[in-house]
Amino acid sequence: MTAEQIIFLIVAAGIVGSALMVVTTRKLIHAALWLVAALFGVAILYAILQAGFLVVVQVVVYIGAIAILFIFAVMLTRRELRDQGPQVRKGWWVAGLLGVLTFAGLSFIVSQWEGFSKLAAEIPADADTLGSLATALVSPNAYVLPFEVASVLLLAALIGAVYLAVKK
């Protein structure tokens, strides 16, 4: 086993373990902090995949903004959180069964695909992936329209969130 594979396995175990804690832990603030751990693991995966820009975006947007928003929301609603009593619904085992079935089904479907155990080619040393990502985002021949739509979506979400959360 190479060092890369060992790092991947450790990170993957960390991600799956943290994700399981997110969905099973009783205290919601702990669940939010476990989510931060899982998001960090995903950022390390992006680093393994050599997507440097996404590592930064994952840390800044997901951990820096989304996870902090979650922690804010948990604290703003904490009093009624009922840390005692079950945190899961009565039919939680159906959900567990559905989760296991989804995992088995997805694994089966992707294992049927001929590219399943493909290895990645090395990125050539002179390849500028960040530059081509930046060009693709603003090029009219590529993804400028989704890029602009995303900015409109974020503006709409901003206005909507302020409207909903403001005290009337």
Next chain:
Amino acid sequence: MSIPLSWFLILSAALFSIGLFGVLARKNAIAILLGIELMLNAVNINLVAFWRYGTIAEMAGQVFAIIVFAVAAAEVAVGLALIISVYRQRNTVVADDLDLMKW
């Protein structure tokens, strides 16, 4: 790179299933949103892995991942604003108690 693509696909399938369990099983509305975040991250791992194992010059995988980031941020902002607004009026964040639109 010595890691086969299958490892990423299996990991993201596991992460997606865990998120699905969280969405279906948890009572608290904020915990349901946490599960959705896990599912979105599973999708992103897949997108970036397909970019890395496909043609490097074709940036579709990374661009899609960035769009998913933007949608996740929008979804969390509006979702948590909704939960806080509901919490103010009904004093609960338990999803089962929010039956305002049921008949």
